[in-house]
Amino acid sequence: MSIKNKSKYNLTNLIVLKPKVFSVICFFILSLIGFFIIKQQHSISEEKERLEMQKMLNVVQRNIEQILQNSHTITLSLAQTIDRTGTPQNFEAVAKRLLDNNKNIDIVQLVPNGVIKYIYPLKGNEEAIGLNLFNTKHTKDEALKTIERNDIYFAGPLELVQGGKAIIGRTPIYRDRKFWGFSAIIISLSNLLKEAGLSDFNISGYFIQLSKINPVTNKEEFFLDNPYNFDSSIKETIKLPQGNWSIHLVKEKSNTALISLYPTIILWVIFCISSTILLYFLLKKPSELQQVIVNQDERISKNEKELQVIFDNAALGIAVIDIRSRVFIKVNQQLSKMLECPISSLLKANVHEFILEKDTSNFDSLLNDLREGNLNKFSATKKLISKNKKIIWANITVSPMWHKGENPSSYITVIEDITEKKKSSELLQKSESRFKSLFEDSPIPLSEEDMSGVQEELKKLDLSKLPPTKIYRYFKEHPKDLYRCINKTNIIDINKEMMLLKDTNSKNEYINNYKLFTLNRAPNYLIKKLIAIIKNQTSFVGETKIQTFNGEEKDVLVKWYVVPGYENNYKRVFVSTENITERKNAVRELKKSHNTLIERNKRLLDFSYIISHNLRSHTSNIQTIIDNLEYVDNEEERTELLGLLKQVSDSLDETIHNLNEITSIRANVNISREPLDIYSYTQKTINILSSKIDKSNAIIHNKIEPDTIILYNPAYLESILLNLLSNAIKYAHSERQPEISIYTRTFKGNLQLFVKDNGIGIDLEKHGEKIFGMYKTFTKRDDSRGIGLFITKNQVEGMGGKIEVKSSINEGSIFKVFFNEPK
Amino acid sequence: MSQNSTICIIDDDKIYQSLTKRMLLKLVDEIDIEQFLDGSDAFESFREKIASGEQLPKVVLLDINMPTMDGWEFLSKLEKLKIDFSEVDIHIVSSSIAIQDMEKAKANVNILGYITKPIKPEILKNIL
Numbered sequence: 001m002s003i004k005n006k007s008k009y010n011l012t013n014l015i016v017l018k019p020k021v022f023s024v025i026c027f028f029i030l031s032l033i034g035f036f037i038i039k040q041q042h043s044i045s046e047e048k049e050r051l052e053m054q055k056m057l058n059v060v061q062r063n064i065e066q067i068l069q070n071s072h073t074i075t076l077s078l079a080q081t082i083d084r085t086g087t088p089q090n091f092e093a094v095a096k097r098l099l100d101n102n103k104n105i106d107i108v109q110l111v112p113n114g115v116i117k118y119i120y121p122l123k124g125n126e127e128a129i130g131l132n133l134f135n136t137k138h139t140k141d142e143a144l145k146t147i148e149r150n151d152i153y154f155a156g157p158l159e160l161v162q163g164g165k166a167i168i169g170r171t172p173i174y175r176d177r178k179f180w181g182f183s184a185i186i187i188s189l190s191n192l193l194k195e196a197g198l199s200d201f202n203i204s205g206y207f208i209q210l211s212k213i214n215p216v217t218n219k220e221e222f223f224l225d226n227p228y229n230f231d232s233s234i235k236e237t238i239k240l241p242q243g244n245w246s247i248h249l250v251k252e253k254s255n256t257a258l259i260s261l262y263p264t265i266i267l268w269v270i271f272c273i274s275s276t277i278l279l280y281f282l283l284k285k286p287s288e289l290q291q292v293i294v295n296q297d298e299r300i301s302k303n304e305k306e307l308q309v310i311f312d313n314a315a316l317g318i319a320v321i322d323i324r325s326r327v328f329i330k331v332n333q334q335l336s337k338m339l340e341c342p343i344s345s346l347l348k349a350n351v352h353e354f355i356l357e358k359d360t361s362n363f364d365s366l367l368n369d370l371r372e373g374n375l376n377k378f379s380a381t382k383k384l385i386s387k388n389k390k391i392i393w394a395n396i397t398v399s400p401m402w403h404k405g406e407n408p409s410s411y412i413t414v415i416e417d418i419t420e421k422k423k424s425s426e427l428l429q430k431s432e433s434r435f436k437s438l439f440e441d442s443p444i445p446l447s448e449e450d451m452s453g454v455q456e457e458l459k460k461l462d463l464s465k466l467p468p469t470k471i472y473r474y475f476k477e478h479p480k481d482l483y484r485c486i487n488k489t490n491i492i493d494i495n496k497e498m499m500l501l502k503d504t505n506s507k508n509e510y511i512n513n514y515k516l517f518t519l520n521r522a523p524n525y526l527i528k529k530l531i532a533i534i535k536n537q538t539s540f541v542g543e544t545k546i547q548t549f550n551g552e553e554k555d556v557l558v559k560w561y562v563v564p565g566y567e568n569n570y571k572r573v574f575v576s577t578e579n580i581t582e583r584k585n586a587v588r589e590l591k592k593s594h595n596t597l598i599e600r601n602k603r604l605l606d607f608s609y610i611i612s613h614n615l616r617s618h619t620s621n622i623q624t625i626i627d628n629l630e631y632v633d634n635e636e637e638r639t640e641l642l643g644l645l646k647q648v649s650d651s652l653d654e655t656i657h658n659l660n661e662i663t664s665i666r667a668n669v670n671i672s673r674e675p676l677d678i679y680s681y682t683q684k685t686i687n688i689l690s691s692k693i694d695k696s697n698a699i700i701h702n703k704i705e706p707d708t709i710i711l712y713n714p715a716y717l718e719s720i721l722l723n724l725l726s727n728a729i730k731y732a733h734s735e736r737q738p739e740i741s742i743y744t745r746t747f748k749g750n751l752q753l754f755v756k757d758n759g760i761g762i763d764l765e766k767h768g769e770k771i772f773g774m775y776k777t778f779t780k781r782d783d784s785r786g787i788g789l790f791i792t793k794n795q796v797e798g799m800g801g802k803i804e805v806k807s808s809i810n811e812g813s814i815f816k817v818f819f820n821e822p823k
Numbered sequence: 824m825s826q827n828s829t830i831c832i833i834d835d836d837k838i839y840q841s842l843t844k845r846m847l848l849k850l851v852d853e854i855d856i857e858q859f860l861d862g863s864d865a866f867e868s869f870r871e872k873i874a875s876g877e878q879l880p881k882v883v884l885l886d887i888n889m890p891t892m893d894g895w896e897f898l899s900k901l902e903k904l905k906i907d908f909s910e911v912d913i914h915i916v917s918s919s920i921a922i923q924d925m926e927k928a929k930a931n932v933n934i935l936g937y938i939t940k941p942i943k944p945e946i947l948k949n950i951l
Contacts, residue, residue, distance in 0.1 A: 616918040624839070628842065
């Protein structure tokens with residue numbers, strides 16, 4: 001896992017990674033090349049021009065030299081006219097001839113001793129005669145220079161005395177080695193130029209200039225009207241020593257050559273730009289690719305670094321192993337730590353040294369599958385042994401280090417030390433089994449239930465925001481929802497005690513029939529349970545009744561709690577179902593006897609009240625009468641008081657009689673019962689009351705089915721019927737005909753007697769408690785004694801039944817007697 | 824004895840009524856005695872008196888156990904009429920020696936006393 005050096009990419013990087021820079025550099029190089037090429041071309045064309053100009057000038061030079069040569073010849077010929085005496089002979093004729101032959105020469109002169117003496121043609125040039133050259137300022141130097149040269153020398157161009165510009169060629173003449181004078185010719189400048197071919201020089205782009213270094217001033221003087229400031233221009237010059245002249249051929253505009261280069265320059269510039277752009281685009285693509293490669297490279301190197309870090313610092317042992325020799329090629333720190341062997345010695349070691357089991361065939365076959373490509377990777381749990389003989393449980397994951405189609409070389413192994421895990425899982429298993437046996441053998445009936453389904457079903461109903469009372473009402477009104485939710489409970493397991501409780505031998509029987517039994521449970525309990533789940537409570541306590549497989553009913557106290565970790569999904573809930581039937585029964589019994597006691601107590605109180613009130617009212621009256629009797633003085637008063645005493649004793653007797661009747665009912669615990677035809681008894685009672693019935697014009701309906709037999713005490717039945725019927729007649733409504741119905745119903749196997757009237761009715765709200773009390777009357781009728789219903793109630797209750805009344809004022813009453821026959 | 828010397832006896836025991844009347848007549852020379860055999864009759868009379876602006880009896884001897892309307896009901900109805908109880912002395916006269924009755928009477932501020940039968944002339948004298 002080495003990290004590649006980046007520096008070798010530098011040059012390529014410059015070209016490829018910076019296409020802009022490179023393109024600009026190329027542009028400059030191309031421009032430079034262009035510059036040199038154009039410059040070269042320019043100088044070649046200049047050279048060519050120069051040669052052309054040279055050629056032109058050569059013609060001029062030749063012409064001029066021709067003229068000058070002729071001039072020399074003429075001066076010499078003219079000098080021939082001079083005789084021995086030094087006087088020219090036939091000057092005129094010779095001069096005329098010479099001039100005729102040489103049309104380019106305008107004037108000829110002979111200047112003996114520097115004084116112009118002979119001129120041909122004289123006409124027009126008379127003014128020059130007698131001019132001493134040596135005395136004249138502007139001719140003196142040149143005259144002397146001529147002598148110095150001892151050859152023809154041209155002076156001028158200068159202004160002639162006789163007018164006009166001309167050059168004067170003078171040749172010094174010696175006679176007998178003695179300076180004689182000059183033989184001179186004068187050529188007008190225009191003539192000279194014409195002869196030299198310069199006057200009609202008219203090649204566009206060029207002009208001619210004639211210059212001479214002034215011998216006096218030593219400055220170059222220009223003689224032609226053309227411009228003379230052409231030092232920097234392209235020019236060609238010839239020098240004529242005979243007159244110290246220079247003839248310049250000047251190119252008018254020195255940049256004309258450049259103009260001709262413009263297209264080339266423009267084309268080149270275009271070429272440079274376009275090739276630069278082209279280059280840029282050509283380079284750009286590989287540059288982008290290169291950039292991608294560089295980025296990829298960086299990423300790879302980063303990944304490699306990371307991998308290296310992971311490899312080095314992983315909490316797992318990692319090793320690269322040669323597939324043939326099974327020797328470690330590469331190992332990390334963790335593995336070395338795990339196997340308690342330094343990396344250096346590990347690297348020489350064979351894998352087998354660290355594998356505990358000698359039988360590795362299974363592992364080898366897996367490895368073989370990997371090699372053949374049947375497997376992508378595999379994991380195995382193996383026992384390893386460290387160098388210090390410590391046993392390590394390891395989870396080994398093997399992946400190939402070759403690609404598909406490549407030759408298998410080595411594989412990478414990730415080794416996880418699971419010794420601790422193994423230990424704790426063993427512990428867990430132990431505790432699990434301990435728990436299992438606890439669960440199984442617990443003396444309390446237990447079950448493990450999955451209520452997640454219930455919870456999900458409840459979520460659909462979306463009741464969680466409602467208060468419990470509203471949820472309760474909802475389920476009361478929607479029993480289908482209630483049972484659908486409850487039915488989602490799944491029993492995971494139950495213990496032995498639970499099976500005992502349910503009278504079953506098979507767990508499956510219980511689990512399969514669980515739902516059937518739940519439905520029989522009281523809905524209140526089920527709703528309470530659902531509310532606990534809706535409110536996400538983790539525990540629950542509730543009492544209910546269950547039915548065993550034998551059909552027996554049992555009272556149970558159900559407690560459950562959600563196994564920690566399952567609070568949110570109710571997947572595991574432990575339920576204990578304690579049999580509290582006996583306790584419940586005991587409580588019921590207790591309650592029953594408690595109620596009986598209360599009832600007895602109440603009766604006792606009633607009785608003491610009766611005694612205290614009903615008897616004391618009589619005795620107090622007796623006392624008062626006796627007190628009064630003591631102080632009575634007349635007989636009339638005494639008789640009156642004794643009459644009162646008689647009344648008191650009568651009513652006391654009646655009261656005691658009534659009390660005796662009641663106590664006899666109460667005292668009779670086992671009153672005899674016999675089968676009685678209730679219809680006949682009713683009929684008999686109607687007969688007894690017939691006179692009262694007739695008097696009140698009442699209609700009596702005996703709707704009792706004939707031959708309805710009950711087991712009852714005959715005297716009580718007679719008394720009950722008589723009391724109820726006579727009451728019904730007694731309290732008839734004054735505004736309507738009394739109508740009384742007597743009928744029976746059977747409820748839960750018990751016969752009930754109904755006596756219904758349309759009488760005055762009783763305000764039960766006001767008198768409800770008292771209606772069956774002793775001496776309670778609610779009307780101002782004289783015959784209300786308030787004892788009949790009290791006796792009836794005592795008789796009914798004495799037989800184990802009860803009596804109830806329903807009544808509305810002005811509408812009537814229904815008395816209902818529950819007979820409660822023994823089974 | 825003040826000008827208003829009406830005494831009202833409410834009891835369903837006719838013998839007691841006549842005996843008490845005798846006793847009262849012997850004790851006081853001038854006295855109006857109103858007698859009712861149950862609470863509802865007495866209440867009607869009270870109501871009529873209040874409606875017509877008549878004076879209510881100075882002393883009321885009230886029995887507890889009576890048919891139709893007992894002593895307690897009579898009292899509670901009377902309280903609803905918002906009469907001035909400082910002008911009407913109400914005494915319970917009952918044969919009941921039950922503690923509940925006595926305590927109930929004691930708890931009511933409008934009841935001046937609880938007398939168990941037989942009623943003695945001395946006690947009657949005191950009341951008057």
